[in-house]
Amino acid sequence: xxxxGLLFALVAAFLWGSAPVFEKLxxxxxxxxxxxxxxxxAITIIVLIIALFTNVGKEIVHADFKSVVFVVIxxxxxxxxxxxxxxxxxxxxxxxxxxxxxxxxxxxxFILSMVFLGENLTLQKGIGVILIVSGVVLLG
Numbered sequence: 523x524x525x526x527g528l529l530f531a532l533v534a535a536f537l538w539g540s541a542p543v544f545e546k547l548x549x550x551x552x553x554x555x556x557x558x559x560x561x562x563x564a565i566t567i568i569v570l571i572i573a574l575f576t577n578v579g580k581e582i583v584h585a586d587f588k589s590v591v592f593v594v595i596x597x598x599x600x601x602x603x604x605x606x607x608x609x610x611x612x613x614x615x616x617x618x619x620x621x622x623x624x625x626x627x628x629x630x631x632f633i634l635s636m637v638f639l640g641e642n643l644t645l646q647k648g649i650g651v652i653l654i655v656s657g658v659v660l661l662g
Contacts (some may be wrong), residue, residue, distance in 0.1 A: 542617045545609065554609035562601070622661035629654045 549557050573579050611620040629651055635641040 539621070542612060542621050546612050546617045549609060549613045554606060554613050558602075558606050558609050561605075619661070622658055626654050626658045 545557065545561075552560075573582075608620070608624050611624065632641075632647060632651060636643060
């Protein structure tokens, strides 16, 4: 495993693990949809600023339309509806229970990848599925 990839994966895990604490605190006095809206506005402003100072703008102009459509669909599914569902869960339940259940998304990605992308079931993936389900049961 490349160190660079491992480092960023660990950073992502830490950031994703710490974010629910702040989000739960933020949702105490606001609805999940308001929280999601504020969150996305802030993210959009930051990403636009980053895009102004990098080559992202040039890449966007030359992006393949089909690729853009797929990324937009994924963003609507995960970034809008998934996050809204996640915020609703955080608002009404313990973060220590919401996060492991929501974190079981690789299970669904695995199943959908087999159905729609033709990916194969392997022993390693099967064990991974068992571990995901076990982890959710133990933590949820």
